[in-house]
Amino acid sequence: MASFEEPTFAAACATRPILDQLANKWSVMILSVLCERPQRFNVVRRRLEGITQKALTQALRRLERNGLVRRRVIADSPVAVEYSITSLGRSLQQSFQAVYQWAMDHCAELEKAQRDFDSRHLGETIDHEDEAG
Amino acid sequence: MASFEEPTFAAACATRPILDQLANKWSVMILSVLCERPQRFNVVRRRLEGITQKALTQALRRLERNGLVRRRVIADSPVAVEYSITSLGRSLQQSFQAVYQWAMDHCAELEKAQRDFDSRHLGETIDHEDEAG
DNA sequence: CCGTATCCTAAATGATACTG
DNA sequence: CAGTATCATTTAGGATACGG
Numbered sequence A, B: 001m002a003s004f005e006e007p008t009f010a011a012a013c014a015t016r017p018i019l020d021q022l023a024n025k026w027s028v029m030i031l032s033v034l035c036e037r038p039q040r041f042n043v044v045r046r047r048l049e050g051i052t053q054k055a056l057t058q059a060l061r062r063l064e065r066n067g068l069v070r071r072r073v074i075a076d077s078p079v080a081v082e083y084s085i086t087s088l089g090r091s092l093q094q095s096f097q098a099v100y101q102w103a104m105d106h107c108a109e110l111e112k113a114q115r116d117f118d119s120r121h122l123g124e125t126i127d128h129e130d131e132a133g
Numbered sequence C: 001c002c003g004t005a006t007c008c009t010a011a012a013t014g015a016t017a018c019t020g
Numbered sequence D: 001c002a003g004t005a006t007c008a009t010t011t012a013g014g015a016t017a018c019g020g
Helices: A017-020 A025-036 A041-047 A054-066 A087-120 B015-022 B025-036 B041-047 B053-063 B087-120
Strands: A069-076 A079-085 B071-075 B077-084
Touching: A017 B077, A017 B087, A025 A054, A025 A079, A025 A087, A025 B015, A025 B025, A041 A054, A041 A079, A041 A087, A054 A069, A054 B025, A069 B025, A079 A087, A079 B071, A087 B015, A087 B053, A087 B087, B025 B053, B025 B077, B025 B087, B041 B077, B041 B087, B053 B087, B077 B087
Parallel strands: none
Antiparallel strands: A069 A079, B071 B077
């Protein structure tokens, strides 16, 4: 059973860069949107409220580089670009969907837990900037 | 079925802060480690190679605040603190586990996709600083 | 329309020192 | 041991302007 003191998640583990790149909120949302159907850049942009063009471009390129999303130019003037999910991307999206579903199922519990935690820690320097203003 | 132009992931959606806080690599790894058994701070630290004390403290407090992890002081001098996963945390870990399993199953495919992408984009200004040196 | 490039600011990160 | 605090540096993020 080994010593239990050797790292479980070694820095050199091949999954590290994968989690680094893909375990973030925009990837979850983008794959979810593209999973429905191929869509154009600005359509995706409008459906992910709050994302900037720069952030979307970066996220899409990262997903494309990992083979999860395909980029296709469908016209030349004005340029139209359609993004679609690959089968590899679709398989990841299923796992992501479970995380997203969990978040939907448990958001009330989480919000309560946060309120309880915060009231237990009154007066301490916690910076929880909620937009609940 | 609606206009398909309204945002799917509205900024005010209750799941947004959840994804913001929990959809990151350290949360995935920490819950995975704590899922085995309750463990002390520095044990967790050693098993997550590359994490700093500061990052671990912050991540643990965030998980604690969301009710996914429980913190328990088990001695006074020298201080010993044990972290354990809650049942809520365990339910999330199951979804995370699917993501982690996916990463393990597909890391070869992903690495190949990246190589292909990079060779297709030779000469462009992509800054992919791999540690493959 | 779909980006890239630049600039600027805000936030995350890392190293170090210190406390109970 | 398990943190907190501070500071320096890096990185991410947003706004804007511009190009194919």
